[in-house]
Amino acid sequence: MASKLAVFTDDISTCxxxxxxxxxxxxxxxxxxxAEITTYMHLLEAEFTTRFVEFxxxxxxFSFLIKPDNFDSHDFDATLINWTWxxx
Numbered sequence: 397m398a399s400k401l402a403v404f405t406d407d408i409s410t411c412x413x414x415x416x417x418x419x420x421x422x423x424x425x426x427x428x429x430x431a432e433i434t435t436y437m438h439l440l441e442a443e444f445t446t447r448f449v450e451f452x453x454x455x456x457x458f459s460f461l462i463k464p465d466n467f468d469s470h471d472f473d474a475t476l477i478n479w480t481w482x483x484x
Contacts, residue, residue: 401444405437 404415408430413420422428460467 401437401441405434405441408437409434 407413407415411423411430413423
């Protein structure tokens, strides 16, 4: 997803609007400031990158919950669920 967002960001920052056809016509009529949109796209790309890193980290745990019969203990990081074993 991050690479697709990079393509979209480039499309906006160069004002080609191949992927944003609704901006193409207004941009031909007047200059559109794309700096704010580009900044937002960079922030969105960073957020997706962070989320996918977390998903890779928790993925084996989700896999265990969905298909426990196919569980491979070597893929599971038990430190992710240490909070469940704390005694009060």
